[in-house]
Amino acid sequence: MLDEASRRAKAAKVAAVVQHFRGVEDLAGLRVVDVGCSGGIVADALRERGAEVLGLDIDVPGLARAARRFGATTSFVCADSQRMPLRDAVADVVVCNHVYEHVVDPAALFAEMRRVVRPDGQVYLGLGNRLGVVEPHYRLPFLSWLPRRLAHRYVRASGRAEHYHEAFATRAGLRRLAAGLHVWDYTYPVLADPAAFAGGDAVPGAVARLPRPALRALRPVVPTYLWVATTAPQRPRGPRLAWDPEPVSTTRA
Structure with missing residues (x-):
């Protein structure tokens, strides 16, 4: 969580995916909530792209480091992501990257993200696969x-x-957690063109070069899914890609 290079690389991937979905070139003017911000490196990298960022975590030492390094430009709050101290519909973007597997009640986390994101906003989800x-x-x-x-x-x-x-949950379990959200899958777009999304850390290059039928067959065991979720129907606004984002059918438990 405190490796500077890897955290900024992850932030670049988050930003690239969100920017493509919104059809913009930066995050200027967007209010972003970074759930599980720890030492604040990702939050700071998103701020550098123009966002106004609030970092949330229960990691007290991590938050102290974040405040020392980045507190002059970014806000950090010690708070449980399952009970965010935020108003409804306050965020343009919520970033939740590899967090759900650490919380007691992932359904409560997803409910809170649905609550705090604006109707025209997005939730970026980096989801580990069981x-x-x-x-x-x-x-x-x-x-x-x-x-x-x-x-x-x-x-x-x-x-x-x-x-x-x-x-961790399986893909089917993640679809149930995302019930009520409209989800677009950016996993394969990032695999197909990692340079466009600063996603070289996603998988080894040899895997990314597999034929599409093979990649589709491997979908149940992909290590991490990259999803963009919205509370109201939206479509990606960015340019066509080597592999375009695909809608995910969410299901109720």
Whole structure:
């Protein structure tokens, strides 16, 4: 979370996706809420692109670092993302990048994002997939596939933690979490043209060059989905891409 280069690279990808969806060249004039901001590097990078950014987190040491480095230009608040201290429809963009697996109630997180984003705004979602082969936090293969009891044993045997706390969902589970939202999938557009989205960190280049039928077949095990969600129907306004964003059919539990 505090690696400067990787966090700014992720911010560049977030900004590129949001800008394409909105059909704009920067984030000027947009009110952005960065959920799970930690040390504030992503928030600062989004501010550099013209946004007015509010960072939220419960990471007190991370927020202290963020305030020391970036507090003169960006606001940071210690707050639970499942109960955001924000008015309804206050944000043009909500950024939620690899956060849902850490919260107690992901449904409450999604409900809060729906509440605080404007009707003409967007929610950027970077969503880890339970069926991704290598678990992203501990770099252990198949860790997130296991029942909780076995996952605890596995991560403990690796020497990397005493317990496995993260709780990922499958693509079907993520579609249920996003029920009531209109979702566009930017995963494959970023894979097909990573340079256009500063997305070189998404997957190894060899994977990105696989034929489209193969990539579609691999959709259930893609490590991370990149979605843009809205509360009212919207369409991407940016130029045509090598692989255009596709709508995601959300489902109710």
